[in-house]
Amino acid sequence: xxxxxxxxxxxxxxxxxxxxxxxxxxxxxxxxxxxxxxxxxxxxxxxxxxxxxxxxxxxxxxxxxxxxxxxxxxxxxxxxxxxxxxxxxxxxxxxxxxxxxxxxxxxxxxxxxxxxxxxxxxxxxxxxxxxxxxxxxxxxxxxxxxxxxxxxxxxxxxxxxxxxxxxxxxxxxxxxxxxxxxxxxxxxxxxxxxxxxxxxxxxxxxxxxxxxxxxxxxxxxxxxxxxxxxxxxxxxxxxxxxxxxxxxxxx
Ligand SMILES: [Zn+2]
Numbered sequence: 431x432x433x434x435x436x437x438x439x440x441x442x443x444x445x446x447x448x449x450x451x452x453x454x455x456x457x458x459x460x461x462x463x464x465x466x467x468x469x470x471x472x473x474x475x476x477x478x479x480x481x482x483x484x485x486x487x488x489x490x491x492x493x494x495x496x497x498x499x500x501x502x503x504x505x506x507x508x509x510x511x512x513x514x515x516x517x518x519x520x521x522x523x524x525x526x527x528x529x530x531x532x533x534x535x536x537x538x539x540x541x542x543x544x545x546x547x548x549x550x551x552x553x554x555x556x557x558x559x560x561x562x563x564x565x566x567x568x569x570x571x572x573x574x575x576x577x578x579x580x581x582x583x584x585x586x587x588x589x590x591x592x593x594x595x596x597x598x599x600x601x602x603x604x605x606x607x608x609x610x611x612x613x614x615x616x617x618x619x620x621x622x623x624x625x626x627x628x629x630x631x632x633x634x635x636x637x638x639x640x641x642x643x644x645x646x647x648x649x650x651x652x653x654x655x656x657x658x659x660x661x662x663x664x665x666x667x668x669x670x671x672x673x674x675x676x677x678x679x680x681x
Contacts, residue, residue: 433487435472447474447487455487466492467654502528541636541655545576548606548641549587557600560585560593568668572640575672578681579638584628586645591617592624606644618648625652640672 431449438445443459445468455478462468468490476487498507500520507518507530520528552566561573564585573595576583585593588606593599609617625632637656639646646658663671 431476431478433474433476435468435470435474435492438468438470440467445470447476447490449476449478449487453478453485455485456481456483457487457490461486461488462490462492464492468492498530500526500528501530502526541634542582542631543580543638544630544635545580545583545638546586546592546641546645546649547572547576547583548645549585549589551603551605553601555601557598559596560587560599561595563599563601568665571669571672575676576638576640578676579679582630586621586639586641586649588617588645591620592628594628607642609644614644614648618652621649622652638675 431451433447433449433455436446436448436454445457446454447457448454455476457468457476459468461476466472473493474487474490475493476490479486479488493509498518499505500507500522503520503522503526505520505522505526505528507528508521510517510519518530520526522528547569549560550564550566550569552569553563554565557563564570573583583595585595587593587599587602588609589602589604590597590599606614606617622632632653635653635655637649637653639649639656639658640660642660646656646660650656659671659675660668
């Protein structure tokens with residue numbers, strides 16, 4: 431059944447949906463099947479059900495606000511329900527049979543992309559602008575890719591936390607992978623604080639983290655939408671992963 435969210439209490443994780451039959455139904459966040467955060471006004475599809483308190487909705491799918499157009503004919507795409515999952519289909523169906531997977535767009539529209547890249551131990555001696563201090567090929571490769579992906583790029587420094595590309599930094603020797611879990615937690619909390627100071631909206635930004643696990647793992651509890659392109663990628667496959675990432679995004 432189709433409907434609309436009429437009430438949602440974020441901190442308690444439940445709300446109400448008015449169905450196309452005008453009946454108000456209770457839903458809980460655990461019944462939401464998409465990654466989108468429920469908001470009042472969202473169009474939804476759901477399965478009507480009953481619980482001990484009355485009318486309820488389960489398998490709630492929040493319709494993403496689709497802004498993608500069809501690759502075949504240029505018409506706007508709409509979210510459709512398939513037999514096992516949801517996908518984007520051309521709004522000119524059945525005239526046009528264009529489809530796209532929905533997985534990448536189950537996010538609120540207009541998220542700002544923030545790319546985080548990690549520092550490297552290969553540094554020039556002395557004090558330099560961050561982009562000049564780090565001198566490994568790998569760092570420069572990540573930086574070049576990050577700049578293509580977003581205007582908003584920051585470096586995750588094992589010593590200083592979050593730094594801007596042109597921040598002047600003194601050569602340091604801190605191995606992120608040698609830190610204990612507790613030290614990584616402290617580092618993550620520092621970066622979270624620095625993100626706030628930079629005015630990064632952690633709940634409404636799409637983070638792409640071009641860094642290994644010791645850098646991204648301590649941050650995940652502070653951010654909501656993220657991609658980890660290096661997840662389970664070996665260092666020797668990193669370059670091709672970056673190329674793939676750019677290709678996926680049409681750049
Ligand atoms: Zn089409």
